[in-house]
Amino acid sequence: MRRRLLQSLVPMVVVLAIFAAVPLANYIATSTSRTLFLSRSNDADWFATMAESPLQSGDIASLRELAVRYHQLYSTPVFVVDVDRRVIATSRSGVDVKEPDLEKALNSTLAGRLPTEPPALWPWRSGEMVVARPVVNNGRVLGAAVLRVPTESAREKVQNGLLLLLGGLLISIGAVVVGIVRPVTRWVLRPLNDLDNATHQVTRGALDTRVSTDGRAPELRRLGDSFNSMALSLHQARQREREFVADASHQLRTPLTSARIHIEGLSRLSPTARFALSDIDRLGRIVQRLSRLAGSDRPGDAEGNEEPLDLAQAVKERLVGWKAVYAADDLELIIGEMVPGGVASELEVDDILDVLLDNASKYGAPPVEVSVLRDGTEVVLSVRDHGLGLGSRDLKKVGERFWRSAHHREMPGTGLGLAIVRSEAARVGGRVVARPPIGGGLVIEVRVPLIDDYDV
Structure with missing residues (x-):
């Protein structure tokens, strides 16, 4: 029964732990994504500021040089587009502004809308984070500075955090099972264990065994009272049986002794009488065994010592x-x-x-x-x-x-x-x-x- 109770309680603990762990896992992923987005947003704002003058003057050589140096230093591609989405300066060639992620970011940035928070960085997903900032002069949007941020290291960080969370979850489940579930299970089953031990004692002949019924649930008190009543009835029945056997064996001793004396006189004359005498002796041994069964003879007289x-x-x-x-x-x-x-x-x-x-x-x-x-x-x-x-x-x-x-x-x-x-x-x-x-x-x-x- 303990195993079945544990099989019921442990899954409940696991389910509760999972419900608690899911928000924590989501927090780890979104927090890491937000931190990366904010740090790269500052860089994108700086590039937007640096691109304001080149977009107005058309001198983009210095801007291209800054983009290349940033790419080399942070392994993050950078490019700047004008309001018509033409690439003015880039740290690498082959930029396609019609890619879905880039097109979505540029639509929002060039329209002057606030940037949306990127989705959580889960380890089983892939792709770059797009961070775009508008280049503005006197309230007029001149273009946009865009960073294509690699997310491998951030996803690895999330993965490590999730592994730590999983390890902590398993340790917590084990601690709850060992520290709470098992003691609760023992506490719940203690009355039944006491009853089981008492039943084994009764089967071994200890009919005076009783179970305590104090401080227990009403159902268990009734079960304990029923067991105690049964054990008392068995004890009384065994006592009556012993008393009957003792009285019967005592009453049989005298007539058997008298019959043996009478038959002994005939045993010298007839083999049949000797046969009857052996039967009388056998009856005497039966009476002796009954006496031993009733506990009226000394322990040293047990048959096993003959x-x-x-x-x-x-x-x-x-x-x-x-x-x-x-x-x-x-x-x-x-x-x-x-x-x-x-x-x-x-x-x-x-x-x-x-x-x-x-x-x-x-x-x-x-x-x-x-x-x-x-x-x-x-x-x-x-x-x-x-x-x-x-x-x-x-x-x-x-x-x-x-x-x-x-x-x-x-x-x-x-x-x-x-x-x-x-x-x-x-x-x-x-x-x-x-x-x-x-x-x-x-x-x-x-x-x-x-x-x-x-x-x-």
Whole structure:
């Protein structure tokens, strides 16, 4: 917005400067022209006085000599004509009194009219200045003395003056822009900049940020009040959310602890009970994360400070319960190679494995094979089934929200399972890859970064 405001104000300053500069430029040109005309008019008056006697007596030798000397000294041709416009004396030959400029000047001078001021000397024009004075005796016009004044040096002087004016104009525009326009622009936009900075603070989570509305235009005060009301509403909503999460997590701790105690007694007798016990533990971890989200736990308990998780060990522990589930449905679950590898502790291995194994049992065909391998800087959790698989076009859409293959749309499901897996992997910098294996079926790989310093 600052650029657009400057783009509006700077042309206005330029236009005003041009309006101020045009009269100054005209003054420079007309002043130089007037000065040259007046100085040469004095010389023409002197020649008119010197020509009075020769025009009466006819002795023009001395007058011709004066004209030649003046021409040599000032590089200005001079000639004298009588009342019939015959050239009596000249500093150079070839004078044509019928030239438009000469004829106009002689018509005015011989008629006894006052001389008119010559036009301004602009650098892009050319030509000589004609200065004529009447030769008069007792009120009777005897002839005229005419000077053809070169204007090159005068036009060069005007050009230099215009260049100086242009330079001063540019400096003035720059000074006005820097000294006035930019400060005014900053002053006008300061409330909006404050609002923009406050908005960025709110987006970073500083919901207690407010903007000042004192001493500002009514429109900006209303905008600031609206922003403060919005920020206050967000702050209150976040507080209510934290209070709800803190209360809910606190209330869930006791029944989860009681349920775990009861199931622990059964876990020694039944693998399914151990599977349920792992679910109770997972619920406990969810409650812990909710507590941390609500800010009720100490900062030192943040998940980012926990030890790396051995993905292979976590998968093997979760597969204990799933083997019982697959066996109950007469499905074959093969545990393949399990290579230890450290991954981020916040990776929800149980959630990911539950989705992949549930999809493989519903949409694929046995046997289903699970393995954990290392591939360079990644640890790969792989689940393969031997079903119909997916086409190349469908493989590109795996993990999109609410997407389901055309072969599986009649089966129950929401199309969110693999989207959740992809989101969980991305949360720790990982990714999900779907590919057709040799021999048919489908392989879903969850690839997450390997923690190098993990001690196997």
